[in-house]
Amino acid sequence: MADAKSQPTQEFERVLKDSATEVASFERHRKSPLERAQHVLHGNPAFVPLIVLVISLLLFGLLLGTKFFSAFALTLILQQVAITGIVGAAQTLVVLTAGIELSVGAIMVMSSVIMGQFTFRYGLPAPISILCGFAVGGLIGYVNGFLVARMKLPPFIVTLGMWQIVLAANFLYSKNETIRSQDIAAQAPMLQLFGGQVRMGGAVFTFGVIAMVLLVLVLAYVLTQTAWGRHVYAIGDDPDAAELAGVKVEKTLIQVYTLSGLICALAGWVLIGRIGSVSPTAGQFANIESITAVVIGGISLFGGRGSILGMLFGALIVGVFQLGLRLLGTDPQWTYLLIGLLIIFAVAVDQWIRKVAG
Amino acid sequence: MTDAILQARGIVKRYGRVTALDNADFELRRGEILAVIGDNGAGKSSLIKAISGAVVPDEGEIHLDGEKVQFTSPMQAREAGIETVYQNLALAPALSIADNMFMGRELRREGVMGKWFRMLDRPAMESFARQKLSELGLLTIQNIHQAVETLSGGQRQGVAVARAAAFGSKVVILDEPTAALGVKESRKVLELIQDVRSRGQSIVLISHNMPHVFEVADRIHVHRLGRRLCVVDPKECTMSDAVAFMTGAKAPPPEAIAA
Ligand SMILES: Nc1ncnc2c1ncn2[C@@H]1O[C@H](COP(=O)(O)OP(=O)(O)O)[C@@H](O)[C@H]1O
Ligand SMILES: [Mg+2]
Numbered sequence: 001m002a003d004a005k006s007q008p009t010q011e012f013e014r015v016l017k018d019s020a021t022e023v024a025s026f027e028r029h030r031k032s033p034l035e036r037a038q039h040v041l042h043g044n045p046a047f048v049p050l051i052v053l054v055i056s057l058l059l060f061g062l063l064l065g066t067k068f069f070s071a072f073a074l075t076l077i078l079q080q081v082a083i084t085g086i087v088g089a090a091q092t093l094v095v096l097t098a099g100i101e102l103s104v105g106a107i108m109v110m111s112s113v114i115m116g117q118f119t120f121r122y123g124l125p126a127p128i129s130i131l132c133g134f135a136v137g138g139l140i141g142y143v144n145g146f147l148v149a150r151m152k153l154p155p156f157i158v159t160l161g162m163w164q165i166v167l168a169a170n171f172l173y174s175k176n177e178t179i180r181s182q183d184i185a186a187q188a189p190m191l192q193l194f195g196g197q198v199r200m201g202g203a204v205f206t207f208g209v210i211a212m213v214l215l216v217l218v219l220a221y222v223l224t225q226t227a228w229g230r231h232v233y234a235i236g237d238d239p240d241a242a243e244l245a246g247v248k249v250e251k252t253l254i255q256v257y258t259l260s261g262l263i264c265a266l267a268g269w270v271l272i273g274r275i276g277s278v279s280p281t282a283g284q285f286a287n288i289e290s291i292t293a294v295v296i297g298g299i300s301l302f303g304g305r306g307s308i309l310g311m312l313f314g315a316l317i318v319g320v321f322q323l324g325l326r327l328l329g330t331d332p333q334w335t336y337l338l339i340g341l342l343i344i345f346a347v348a349v350d351q352w353i354r355k356v357a358g
Numbered sequence: 359m360t361d362a363i364l365q366a367r368g369i370v371k372r373y374g375r376v377t378a379l380d381n382a383d384f385e386l387r388r389g390e391i392l393a394v395i396g397d398n399g400a401g402k403s404s405l406i407k408a409i410s411g412a413v414v415p416d417e418g419e420i421h422l423d424g425e426k427v428q429f430t431s432p433m434q435a436r437e438a439g440i441e442t443v444y445q446n447l448a449l450a451p452a453l454s455i456a457d458n459m460f461m462g463r464e465l466r467r468e469g470v471m472g473k474w475f476r477m478l479d480r481p482a483m484e485s486f487a488r489q490k491l492s493e494l495g496l497l498t499i500q501n502i503h504q505a506v507e508t509l510s511g512g513q514r515q516g517v518a519v520a521r522a523a524a525f526g527s528k529v530v531i532l533d534e535p536t537a538a539l540g541v542k543e544s545r546k547v548l549e550l551i552q553d554v555r556s557r558g559q560s561i562v563l564i565s566h567n568m569p570h571v572f573e574v575a576d577r578i579h580v581h582r583l584g585r586r587l588c589v590v591d592p593k594e595c596t597m598s599d600a601v602a603f604m605t606g607a608k609a610p611p612p613e614a615i616a617a
Contacts, residue, residue, distance in 0.1 A: 042505065226476045227464035230457050234450035244412055244448035246433045246462020304452045 041353045045298045046310035048349050052296075052342070053313045053320065060324035067327055071202035078209045081319040083108075083267055083274060084289045085212040088297075088311045089219055090263035091290035093256050096223070098236045098303025099148060099155035101257070103140065104264050105286030106166035111137040111268030113170055116179045116278030119188045126190040134265040140166060141261020145254035163287065174280040181276030194273030208270040215263065216312045223308060232256060236303025292318060292339060296346045305350070317342065362421075363388045363560050364440070364529055369408050369418035371401075378404035379415065380584035386529065391551065391561045393571040393592075396581030396604050402564050403445055405581065406531050409562075410442040411435035423528065433462055439528035443535055445564075447518040451507035456480065456487040458506050459521045490524040491516065494550055512543040519547055523554050530554055531562040536570060548574055568597040580604050588614035 031039070041047055061069040068074075087104045094101040111133040118129035140162065147158045184191050194208035223229035231252050234242040243249045267286070272278055297314025299306025318339055325335045366384040370377070378401045386392050396402050408415040411429030420427050422438055429435040432442065449458050465479040465486075466472035472479065484502045491502075494516060506514055515538055522530050532551070536544040544567075551574055555561055565571050571578060572592045580587045580603045587603060588610035602608035 039508070042508070043503075221475075225478055225480075227466075227478060228476070230450075230453060230461070230464070230478075233453055234461060237450045237452050241446060241448040242450060242461070244432050244442075244444050244446075245450070245458070246431075246436060248431075248433075304450070 038353060038355070041349075044307075045305060045353070046307040046313060047298075048346070049297045049310045049313035049317060053317050056317060056320045056324070060320060060327075064324065064327050068324060071200075072204065073323065073327075075203045075205060075209070077316065077319040077323050078212075079204070079206050079274075080322065081293075081315040082206065082208040082212045083271055083283065083286065084293055084315045084318070085312055086215060086267040086270060087264060087286045087290040088293040088315050089212075089215055089308060090260035090267070091287075091294050092297075092299055092306070092308045092311045093219070093232065093260050093263075094155065095291075095294050095299050095301060096232050096236045096303060096306065097253060097256055098239075098301075099253075099257075100159065100291070100301070101144070101260055102156070102159040102287050103144065103162040103166055104260070104267075104290055105283050106163045106170065107137050107140050107261055107264035108267040108271060108286055109280060109283050110140070110166050110170045111265035112271050112278055112282070113174045113268075113280050115191055115269060115272065116184070117174060119191065120179055120183070126188040129188075130190070130269060133268055134262055137261045137263075137265025137268065138258050139261070141264070142254065142258040144261070145257025148257065149250040149253035170280050176280060178280070179278040184272070184277065191269070191272045191278070192276060194270040195276065196273070206273065208273050211266070211270060213312075215266070216308055220308050228252070228255075233304050236305070238304075289315075289318070292343060296339075296342050298346060298350060300350050300354070301347075305354070314346075361387045363423055364409065364562075365421045366405075366409060367419050369405065369420070370416045371404050371408055371413060372416055377584055379408060379418075382418075382581070382585045384409065384579065384586060385589075386560050386562055387577075389555065389558060389560055390576040391555055391563055391574050392577050392579055393575035394562060394564045394579045394581055395566070395568075395571055395600060400581045400604070401584040402581050403533055404584075406442065406533055406562065406564060407444075409435070410440050410531055412442070412444070436463075436525075436527070440531065441522040441525060441527040441529070442531040443518045443522045443533060445533040445537075447514060449506045449514060449518060452505050454503050454505060455491070455509075455517055456483045456502055458517060459483070459487045459490070459524065463525075486524070487520075490520045494520050494523070494546065511538045512540060515539055515543070515547070519550060523550060527559065529560050529562065531564075533564045534566065535563070536565060536567055544570065568600065571600075572597055580610065582606060590614050 087108060090104050091101055114136050115129045115133035118124045118132050119126050144158055144162055147153045148155050194206065194211060196207045198205050223232060231242065231247045234245065234247055235249055235252055239249050271283055275282055293315035294311050295301065295314070296317055297306065297310035297312065299310055321338055322335050326332070362385050364384070364386040366382065369379050369382045369384070371379040382401065382405055384405060394402050394405065404413070407413045409420060411432045411434050414430055422440070427438060429438070435442070450461065460483050465482050467477045467479045471477040488502050506517060509517070515535060519532065519535055522532070535547050539547060548570060551561055551563060563571070563575065575592050578590045578592055578600060580590065580600065582604055590600060590603070590610070599608065603610045
């Protein structure tokens with residue numbers, strides 16, 4: 001067919017034609033079990049953290065018995081990771097675009113302070129204050145996104161600066177005042193909404209936990225089943241390629257940071273439910289904790305790879321270690337030491353999985 | 359003049375102090391295969407990026423089908439009917455073949471799931487992708503869910519070419535589509551190019567491979583130092599002439615410059 005279409009004009013071209021008749025074949029060598037594992041993990045990036053989670057649950061279960069393996073203790077872990085899980089969801093979105101969001105914790109605290117102070121200082125109805133908290137969270141996220149996407153500033157620097165700015169603004173605005181739990185319960189119980197619980201036997205699920213799980217599930221859907229989610233991954237992979245392929249990179253990036261800010265505001269609301277009061281000093285380590293959950297959850301800091309479910313497993317792993325080691329009565333420093341090891345292990349696994357491309 | 363589907367006049371594109379396009383002209387006629395050849399750095403990729411909306415030229419005019427166009431994004435060019443396979447392929451390596459083929463123009467489910475939950479119609483996208491890939495005959499991909507980065511270089515190229523060819527457009531631009539391919543795969547791409555042309559689409563083929571260019575091109579645009587040096591007819595010119603023009607070893611005949 002090709003021969004009929006073209007007339008060879010040069011000697012070497014004729015040779016080319018002859019050589020083109022053999023059948024195309026791609027190498028299909030047998031894969032070793034290790035290579036197959038690599039491929040499975042490549043396709044299912046939440047697998048490693050899930051395995052680590054199950055193993056650590058079993059380990060502590062064996063060591064501690066029913067003290068650990070009770071509905072109460074296990075749901076306690078969920079309560080303890082609710083905030084990290086929500087902030088981690090915000091972090092996941094940004095990290096998937098190959099960014100990093102250091103101001104998540106500051107946005108969360110700022111939003112909770114606004115929800116509290118707007119109600120108690122200005123006497124606004126709680127729902128309005130809550131909306132204002134969300135608006136401020138979204139606005140800060142938008143500014144981050146604008147600086148990263150339009151001004152092309154590195155996310156690390158932008159959010160490092162924003163972290164300081166927001167945290168300082170938070171202390172200045174709140175005058176370092178804490179709003180007491182009893183006052184909130186008496187005057188604006190809606191602020192503590194996420195502290196509410198449902199009990200099933202020994203299991204205790206706070207509304208905060210339920211919100212966290214729902215949020216992660218919704219985002220998992222959005223990231224895998226909608227065009228927008230696919231674009232987030234494509235941008236993290238290679239923003240130039242994504243742009244050429246037809247993704248509106250700047251707009252999507254701004255949306256990602258804005259959404260991340262809104263999710264942090266939600267975390268701020270849940271935070272009030274968790275600690276009861278509104279405190280400008282709460283949640284100091286939320287940014288580091290969320291990055292830890294993301295990394296242990298197998299989401300690549302280089303962007304474009306990983307699953308938000310992995311982040312949830314990562315947060316739960318940290319929670320399991322914290323509770324398990326505390327129940328064992330060990331020095332809390334062991335927790336940090338082991339989590340540090342897990343972080344390095346997770347990054348090593350990520351690098352190994354990436355080699356599948358080679 | 360009248361049979362030109364895509365035409366550019368006086369395109370200038372500067373990157374800082376580098377002038378990638380220096381008053382470049384360009385003309386693609388309806389239903390032809392126009393090859394663009396030139397040394398590395400001559401500005402071939404810049405030219406097609408300017409035409410396909412990937413970069414906005416600093417100066418110059420572009421006409422598609424007789425109408426002046428000014429694209430500011432590849433999406434706009436695509437909607438107007440210009441599909442491009444970029445030299446770097448513009449694929450998202452971690453995403454699946456189907457996700458890549460539909461990047462930026464995804465299909466959504468019918469009804470509530472699509473409208474309210476914006477759910478992708480994966481089955482439709484995958485069957486379309488599979489159909490286009492097998493039409494191309496280029497690939498022996500077993501798993502359409504495979505991430506693009508797990509494909510070989512030739513298979514990736516095939517996905518990118520299939521993506522451009524799949525969406526019935528007026529103009530298909532291919533920037534060095536066979537550069538990374540083996541002999542048999544290159545042959546498939548050349549056949550595909552001829553197939554696409556026989557469907558009435560016009561094609562711009564950028565290539566370093568003289569035998570390929572001389573085999574399929576109706577006309578050859580020689581690009582040198584950021585501008586069109588001349589247009590030659592492959593039937594009236596030898597490969598060594600073409601190479602001599604593009605490297606500056608020989609001046610082109612005056613009638614070729616006027617073209
Ligand atoms: N994004 C860019 N930034 C700076 N210089 C560029 C960019 N793209 C291309 N150039 C320069 O423009 C010139 C033409 O490049 P290009 O169009 O890629 O040539 P070709 O495709 O013919 O090899 C080269 O000197 C190249 O270095
Ligand atoms: Mg080039």
